Amino acid sequence: MNILTNPKKLRGFEKHIKIENVSRRSILKTLGLAGGFVLAAPVMMRPSFAYETGAGKMPHGVVVDPRVFVSIAPDGMVTIIAHRSEMGTGVRTSLPLIVAEELEADWSRVHVQQAHGDEAKFGNQDTDGSRSTRHYLIPMRQIGASARTMLEQAAAKRWGVPAGEVKAANHEVVHSASGRKLGFGELAADAAKESVPSIEGLKLKNPKDFRYLGKGEISIVDLHDITTGAAHYGGDARLPGMKYAVIARPPVTGGKLVSFDGAEAMKVSGVEKVMEVKGWPWPSKFQPLGGVAVIARNTGAAIKGCNALKVTWDDGANAKYDSVAYRTELEEAARKPGLVVRKDGDAEAALKSADKVIIGEYYLPHFAHASMEPPVAVANVKGDKAEVWAPVQSPGGTREDVAKTLGIPEENVTVNVTLLGGGFGRKSKCDFALEAVLLSKELGVPVKVQWTREDDVRHDFLHTVSVERIEAGLDKNGKVIAWRHRSVAPSIASTFAAGTVHQAPFELGMGLIDNPFEIANLQCENPEAAAHTRIGWFRSVSNIPRAFAVQSMVAEIAHATNRDPKDMLLELIGSPRIVNLSSVKDPWNYGEPYDSYPIDTARLRKVVELVADKGGWGRSVPKGHGLGIAVHRSFVSYIATIIEVAVDDKGKLTVPRVDTAIDCGTYVNPERIQSQIEGAAIMGLSLAKYGEVTFKDGKVQQGNFDDYQVIRIDESPAVTNVYIVPPASPDTPPSGVGEPGVPPFAPALINAIFAATGKRLRAMPIGKQLEA
Amino acid sequence: MVKLKINGQEQNWDGDPDLPLLWFIRDEIGLTGTKFGCGQALCGSCTVIIDKQAVRACITSVSDAAGREVTTIEGLHPTGDHPVQKAWRQVNVPQCGYCQAGQIMQAAALLADNPKPSHDQIREAMSGNICRCGCYQRIENAVHLASTGV
Ligand code: FES
Numbered sequence: 001m002n003i004l005t006n007p008k009k010l011r012g013f014e015k016h017i018k019i020e021n022v023s024r025r026s027i028l029k030t031l032g033l034a035g036g037f038v039l040a041a042p043v044m045m046r047p048s049f050a051y052e053t054g055a056g057k058m059p060h061g062v063v064v065d066p067r068v069f070v071s072i073a074p075d076g077m078v079t080i081i082a083h084r085s086e087m088g089t090g091v092r093t094s095l096p097l098i099v100a101e102e103l104e105a106d107w108s109r110v111h112v113q114q115a116h117g118d119e120a121k122f123g124n125q126d127t128d129g130s131r132s133t134r135h136y137l138i139p140m141r142q143i144g145a146s147a148r149t150m151l152e153q154a155a156a157k158r159w160g161v162p163a164g165e166v167k168a169a170n171h172e173v174v175h176s177a178s179g180r181k182l183g184f185g186e187l188a189a190d191a192a193k194e195s196v197p198s199i200e201g202l203k204l205k206n207p208k209d210f211r212y213l214g215k216g217e218i219s220i221v222d223l224h225d226i227t228t229g230a231a232h233y234g235g236d237a238r239l240p241g242m243k244y245a246v247i248a249r250p251p252v253t254g255g256k257l258v259s260f261d262g263a264e265a266m267k268v269s270g271v272e273k274v275m276e277v278k279g280w281p282w283p284s285k286f287q288p289l290g291g292v293a294v295i296a297r298n299t300g301a302a303i304k305g306c307n308a309l310k311v312t313w314d315d316g317a318n319a320k321y322d323s324v325a326y327r328t329e330l331e332e333a334a335r336k337p338g339l340v341v342r343k344d345g346d347a348e349a350a351l352k353s354a355d356k357v358i359i360g361e362y363y364l365p366h367f368a369h370a371s372m373e374p375p376v377a378v379a380n381v382k383g384d385k386a387e388v389w390a391p392v393q394s395p396g397g398t399r400e401d402v403a404k405t406l407g408i409p410e411e412n413v414t415v416n417v418t419l420l421g422g423g424f425g426r427k428s429k430c431d432f433a434l435e436a437v438l439l440s441k442e443l444g445v446p447v448k449v450q451w452t453r454e455d456d457v458r459h460d461f462l463h464t465v466s467v468e469r470i471e472a473g474l475d476k477n478g479k480v481i482a483w484r485h486r487s488v489a490p491s492i493a494s495t496f497a498a499g500t501v502h503q504a505p506f507e508l509g510m511g512l513i514d515n516p517f518e519i520a521n522l523q524c525e526n527p528e529a530a531a532h533t534r535i536g537w538f539r540s541v542s543n544i545p546r547a548f549a550v551q552s553m554v555a556e557i558a559h560a561t562n563r564d565p566k567d568m569l570l571e572l573i574g575s576p577r578i579v580n581l582s583s584v585k586d587p588w589n590y591g592e593p594y595d596s597y598p599i600d601t602a603r604l605r606k607v608v609e610l611v612a613d614k615g616g617w618g619r620s621v622p623k624g625h626g627l628g629i630a631v632h633r634s635f636v637s638y639i640a641t642i643i644e645v646a647v648d649d650k651g652k653l654t655v656p657r658v659d660t661a662i663d664c665g666t667y668v669n670p671e672r673i674q675s676q677i678e679g680a681a682i683m684g685l686s687l688a689k690y691g692e693v694t695f696k697d698g699k700v701q702q703g704n705f706d707d708y709q710v711i712r713i714d715e716s717p718a719v720t721n722v723y724i725v726p727p728a729s730p731d732t733p734p735s736g737v738g739e740p741g742v743p744p745f746a747p748a749l750i751n752a753i754f755a756a757t758g759k760r761l762r763a764m765p766i767g768k769q770l771e772a
Numbered sequence: 773m774v775k776l777k778i779n780g781q782e783q784n785w786d787g788d789p790d791l792p793l794l795w796f797i798r799d800e801i802g803l804t805g806t807k808f809g810c811g812q813a814l815c816g817s818c819t820v821i822i823d824k825q826a827v828r829a830c831i832t833s834v835s836d837a838a839g840r841e842v843t844t845i846e847g848l849h850p851t852g853d854h855p856v857q858k859a860w861r862q863v864n865v866p867q868c869g870y871c872q873a874g875q876i877m878q879a880a881a882l883l884a885d886n887p888k889p890s891h892d893q894i895r896e897a898m899s900g901n902i903c904r905c906g907c908y909q910r911i912e913n914a915v916h917l918a919s920t921g922v
């Protein structure tokens with residue numbers, strides 16, 4: 001075979017790779033219970049690098065093997081596997097680009113192939129947590145360098161010269177002493193027979209010789225297909241004999257089907273069958289909610305049929321969930337002591353002795369992801385085999401769950417990962433794919449399950465709802481001497497474990513216990529909150545409420561003490577230092593080792609100063625305009641934003657300008673970082689202006705883009721500028737990009753509105769609050 | 773029986789004449805470039821061009837399109853080199869890409885009607901097309917670029 005891939009051969013890397021045979025789901029299950037669950041220490045394999053990452057701790061860890069990821073055809077075409085899911089970040093391009101860089105491949109002769117879900121083969125595939133570049137920059141470089149070394153060894157043997165005399169460059173291997181050259185295609189067969197070099201001995205390229213990395217000159221591989229309609233998303237798979245299904249699900253989370261009458265639905269032209277879909281009891285994890293499916297010859301008929309169903313539901317335990325009452329519950333909980341999750345000094349005493357105490361209580365509602373592509377999946381189950389086509393962020397987890405749901409071995413399940421029409425965390429949960437396999441199994445034909453937009457908004461794994469209460473104690477010079485932050489919100493862990501009332505370490509670690517401020521008496525508490533709907537990860541997760549509260553509070557203190565908000569912010573961040581989190585039991589730190597990814601206030605200060613400089617902090621603005629600033633560290637990246645708003649006398653809000661500075665360490669594609677930050681500004685504005693899902697009688701009150709609005713082009717910022725901090729050195733660890741742009745947006749906006757109008761908004765969304 | 777033309781090809785439909793054109797195009801004909809985002813004319817993902825007008829295929833029935841010329845993203849240009857498509861690539865507009873077929877069709881209809889739109893006119897004409905990834909700044913720039921020559 002003229003390829004480097006040979007899955008039957010031993011990889012040769014086993015000793016370096018610790019395979020954690022636990023799924024994220026099983027980790028989460030234990031999270032909700034007392035005692036916690038500690039994973040074994042990570043085993044990462046890059047002795048030549050200055051930093052460690054948490055990649056080895058992820059389920060199935062990392063696979064560094066050129067034979068798994070690279071193949072070369074006789075004509076020289078190089079195929080590189082993309083094993084993470086593409087939902088708009090550019091990862092399907094950037095990870096293979098890293099391999100191509102080290103491989104010395106010419107990108108125009110590289111084909112990217114999407115991996116199906118198989119974590120034993122490819123390593124962890126969960127595309128979430130802004131982790132892909134952070135965890136894979138080094139492994140992908142090593143994979144490319146290994147393949148390059150094998151090609152060089154093969155060429156050296158062919159010519160009978162020492163391997164040290166040959167060098168790969170631009171898709172060929174050259175022996176400069178004799179002027180001989182061989183193309184990658186000519187060497188592929190021999191290279192495949194070479195042993196895979198040990199990682200320790202690999203020679204990686206000097207970053208100053210990079211052709212692609214850090215340049216931002218390569219467009220995403222799907223660009224042409226996206227512009228011609230040829231790109232394939234979840235709903236675009238078509239199989240012979242495929243049926244189309246739309247499902248009516250219990251309107252209250254945890255509700256059950258009592259009975260249904262499908263007679264009217266069956267009268268709809270094109271409808272072929274009405275049937276029950278199995279549901280799982282609450283808390284249902286990633287399993288389907290159950291309900292009634294309408295099967296038809298096309299989606300339009302299935303939707304029409306579904307609307308004609310008559311269904312009786314038992315609403316179950318959450319039938320009284322009411323967002324107005326729940327907000328009051330959260331506020332009451334936030335006004336009483338809760339579980340202490342960080343305690344530096346004695347905030348209690350310091351608040352008592354303070355000259356002045358400033359209190360801010362902030363409310364943030366549920367958000368729905370509303371990715372442009374609603375959940376959708378195609379499944380074909382035949383006997384004890386299943387094949388799925390789906391836009392999933394968790395191909396490996398989906399495969400596991402399909403196998404478990406059908407009671408068949410994992411090897412019998414193929415999960416084909418399509419492009420994702422947006423994910424934002426929603427598509428980390430594969431309930432929609434499980435619905436498709438259940439229906440296909442029962443019907444014996446391929447089935448596509450299409451969620452309508454209403455299904456998506458009403459049956460989402462919503463962003464939590466929270467009250468964040470901060471009390472800041474000031475001495476008589478206006479210095480902050482005490483800080484108590486109570487965060488109360490239902491936890492994501494409640495979706496996995498009944499009775500969960502406290503947030504998990506991964507939620508507490510998002511802007512609460514990792515507070516970077518230099519305040520001697522700092523306490524964080526987490527009062528109890530029970531969940532009444534499915535809570536899930538939403539782009540940047542708990543960082544949204546935390547950054548909103550903390551960064552609003554900074555501006556409130558600045559106002560109360562007559563200080564400039566940026567100066568106040570820098571004063572609170574304090575001296576350049578590594579924040580000591582020794583009073584925190586589990587600092588989490590996004591799963592990264594603290595040595596490699598500490599909270600470095602010098603970097604936090606730097607993005608504030610950079611954005612202040614570039615964004616013209618303090619510039620004079622027209623009447624009715626105002627500037628606001630906020631900074632936040634999340635996903636181990638540092639991001640600061642300045643927003644200029646204009647509010648007219650009717651309360652109409654516009655955003656003339658956004659400036660954002662990001663320090664994400666070593667980076668691969670600055671052009672995609674820019675697009676992520678531009679997008680985060682739009683998402684941040686959507687959430688701040690309109691983002692709210694509410695419940696009454698247990699049911700979601702919104703359904704589509706008329707009542708769950710998002711920002712449109714005519715209200716988007718006139719300009720968004722992005723400044724990327726260059727990495728301090730090539731050894732600076734890479735950090736997150738997809739999510740961190742969101743958290744500082746809302747507080748910067750709210751602070752700008754205060755500067756423009758004198759109105760301090762403490763609840764999101766803004767809605768009509770400015771019109772009063 | 774409804775007869776219509778899609779990307780220059782005759783199509784017949786003898787099913788429910790009220791079937792939204794979107795599902796006829798996607799499920800019955802198999803042209804999957806046109807996307808579903810809301811089903812209520814709120815997002816623009818399903819935008820196609822009918823007789824030079826941008827139309828939401830999710831609320832247009834097959835019978836509404838009877839006897840008319842429907843153009844989908846697949847039919848906009850034989851090699852995908854309509855000025856709007858070229859501008860889109862030059863500006864690296866898409867993130868996830870899901871909304872982009874609709875955006876491109878809307879922009880193509882705009883430029884056919886108004887070859888030199890102002891920035892405000894671009895924003896107005898494109899305001900029915902949601903991009904949840906938030907590519908608006910680039911969409912605006914790309915439409916502008918397409919209008920000035922790519
Ligand atoms: S799907 Fe037609 S406008 Fe949204």
Ligand code: FES
Nearest residue numbers: 868869871903905
């Ligand atoms: S590019 Fe993702 S919705 Fe527009």
